[in-house]
Amino acid sequence: MSRVVSFEGLWCVFEHRSGQLVNALHDVNFEVQPGEFVCVVGRSGHGKTTLLRVLAGLQPPTAGQIRLGEVVVEGPGADRAMVFQQDTVFPWLHVRENVEFGLRALKVDDEERESTTAHWLDAVGLTDFADSWPRELSGGMRKRVALAAAMAVGSDVILMDEPFGSLDYFTRRNLHDVLLDLWEETQKTVFFVTHDIEEALILADRVILLAEGKLVDDIPVDLPRPRDEDVRASSAAVDITKTILAHLGITEEEATQV
Amino acid sequence: MTSTDVLDVRAKALREKRRRRIASIIYIALGITLFFVAWVLLSLEASPWHYDIPPPFGAVGPFQDILQGVWGLFQGEGAIAHFWRNLGTSQDMKIKFVHACPDLHPANVNNPFRQIISSLMGWKYNADNLLPGQPSPVPIGQLPDYCYGYGIHLLVTIIRILIGAALGTIAGLAIGLSSLVFPKVAQVFTPVASFFGTAPIFIAAPFFVIWFGVEVPIMTTIGLVTFYTTLLMYFFSRRAAENIPVGIVESALTLGGTPRSIFRWVYLPGTVPEIAGGFRIALAGAWGLGVLVEVLGIQVGGGHLIDIWRFLIGQLQAPSALVALITFYGVLAVVVDGILLVLIRYLTRWSEAGRRLGL
Numbered sequence A: 001m002s003r004v005v006s007f008e009g010l011w012c013v014f015e016h017r018s019g020q021l022v023n024a025l026h027d028v029n030f031e032v033q034p035g036e037f038v039c040v041v042g043r044s045g046h047g048k049t050t051l052l053r054v055l056a057g058l059q060p061p062t063a064g065q066i067r068l069g070e071v072v073v074e075g076p077g078a079d080r081a082m083v084f085q086q087d088t089v090f091p092w093l094h095v096r097e098n099v100e101f102g103l104r105a106l107k108v109d110d111e112e113r114e115s116t117t118a119h120w121l122d123a124v125g126l127t128d129f130a131d132s133w134p135r136e137l138s139g140g141m142r143k144r145v146a147l148a149a150a151m152a153v154g155s156d157v158i159l160m161d162e163p164f165g166s167l168d169y170f171t172r173r174n175l176h177d178v179l180l181d182l183w184e185e186t187q188k189t190v191f192f193v194t195h196d197i198e199e200a201l202i203l204a205d206r207v208i209l210l211a212e213g214k215l216v217d218d219i220p221v222d223l224p225r226p227r228d229e230d231v232r233a234s235s236a237a238v239d240i241t242k243t244i245l246a247h248l249g250i251t252e253e254e255a256t257q258v
Numbered sequence B: 001m002t003s004t005d006v007l008d009v010r011a012k013a014l015r016e017k018r019r020r021r022i023a024s025i026i027y028i029a030l031g032i033t034l035f036f037v038a039w040v041l042l043s044l045e046a047s048p049w050h051y052d053i054p055p056p057f058g059a060v061g062p063f064q065d066i067l068q069g070v071w072g073l074f075q076g077e078g079a080i081a082h083f084w085r086n087l088g089t090s091q092d093m094k095i096k097f098v099h100a101c102p103d104l105h106p107a108n109v110n111n112p113f114r115q116i117i118s119s120l121m122g123w124k125y126n127a128d129n130l131l132p133g134q135p136s137p138v139p140i141g142q143l144p145d146y147c148y149g150y151g152i153h154l155l156v157t158i159i160r161i162l163i164g165a166a167l168g169t170i171a172g173l174a175i176g177l178s179s180l181v182f183p184k185v186a187q188v189f190t191p192v193a194s195f196f197g198t199a200p201i202f203i204a205a206p207f208f209v210i211w212f213g214v215e216v217p218i219m220t221t222i223g224l225v226t227f228y229t230t231l232l233m234y235f236f237s238r239r240a241a242e243n244i245p246v247g248i249v250e251s252a253l254t255l256g257g258t259p260r261s262i263f264r265w266v267y268l269p270g271t272v273p274e275i276a277g278g279f280r281i282a283l284a285g286a287w288g289l290g291v292l293v294e295v296l297g298i299q300v301g302g303g304h305l306i307d308i309w310r311f312l313i314g315q316l317q318a319p320s321a322l323v324a325l326i327t328f329y330g331v332l333a334v335v336v337d338g339i340l341l342v343l344i345r346y347l348t349r350w351s352e353a354g355r356r357l358g359l
């Protein structure tokens, strides 16, 4: 079921009102194997969101293409469910109905829809809140709803654009565990955008580094899981951190100054 | 905190809720009292509006003499009593007006449903046929009693306005929401709506009456109310949909949302609070608009009653129930609005903001 995701000569150029042309993506080429956990890392404004939006089919590329297996991405679809940075849970639907949305759109029959929904609500630990309104939940719980909704539609690729950026540290760490459990269970391919190197080290199999829209490095993260404090303090992990910082144009002195 | 403490907190919250409910009832009672006090004051002999405004009640009971003699209060028949007495059939109208309800023909006296339909549509009877055409004056005695009552006029108005508001809401929502799916609709309709929307509808109303004529109330009352609600609901539904964050729609798309499912699960529920709020505004306007148009010359309806009473006051010194009519419409509007509020609260229970908007 899972397919290789290929980025082929991808360009995305935006023309601003001022006439200024911005290369949000600059000839990006790489391939992701099924089941990989890829973190896309880069400074703010360097094309991370654009890369994910093109993959989601929400933004047409200026040139090049993305393929899932043999299929070229041409628009949004349930095979590439996305969890957004901002709160995108439907406030007018109960938690359960939120998770059901994609299944209803796909016209899954009632019985299967109910059991699938129950499964994913359980997987993110929200079974007791199935009949709550989103406004009654905390920000972290709403992210769980979004995650369950994305998982429930059964896509083989999950896209996440700084999904936990607005959460506090402890909630974020907690959601990392939830996400990794789901990933290990489902073997889905995950694209996870972040500007937080620690987050990338906790999650990624592989870090794709973007700078000014260009893919500047593709770093395998061969660290044992779980990536606890000890693992992240190992010399291999520190080397990866240094490589990333160097690419982001931040030397160690600069990093300590900030 | 022990579980008894929790119960205590709950009881406190319940008491608070009850206290707020009692307070709101007191405010409503206070408002009603003030309304009647103002009415009584305006009807006093010292008031310049004394001739136009009868007192709400006639004096009854043990203080009758003191009230009437010393303070000059509550002279004659109260407006409410007059209104009530004339609701089913009005002797005043029977005696003084041949044309109390000329749309209603004796051939159909036993069929009130057809009569209401015909007066709604502005159809006139001629001979035995139901036809659009000129009204033929119907001699007194040939019409059933209720044709001379105030009630039939009010009923006709209420039905007209509700039909107009319902049609307009359906049309406005259909155009507004479909314009989200088909941008062409918006390109065509927005300029039209903006053009007519800029002219205040109460100013445009007399022109409608001139264009469509008073003989065809379906075009004037229903038509105007429909037109007005369509415009408002178009704007409200578009604005409501535009206020749905783009991110939410994009999220729905990446979850496999089809146009149909996004309409059903995103746009429809997401726009309900603003649309419902808009509907309340539209309906409030529709009451005024409907009655106003009838005052301008339509032969049947609550607005026509105002016309009749104006004439009564001037010519015959007969009691006017004008203020009673206003009270009637006021109570009606409050009741309908209350029902709407309950409905809106139910539909927007997911959102605090929507709840506030509904209030």
Ligand SMILES: Nc1ncnc2c1ncn2[C@@H]1O[C@H](COP(=O)(O)OP(=O)(O)O)[C@@H](O)[C@H]1O
Residues within 6 Å of the ligand: A014, A015, A016, A022, A023, A024, A042, A043, A044, A045, A046, A047, A048, A049, A050, A051
């Ligand atoms: N819709 C858009 N219109 C114009 N410029 C855009 C648009 N989206 C992104 N950009 C530009 O593309 C660049 C990359 O943006 P983005 O992908 O959002 O960066 P990141 O997610 O890494 O912070 C930025 O310079 C931004 O100004």
Ligand SMILES: [Mg+2]
Residues within 6 Å of the ligand: A045, A048, A049, A050
């Ligand atoms: Mg971004």
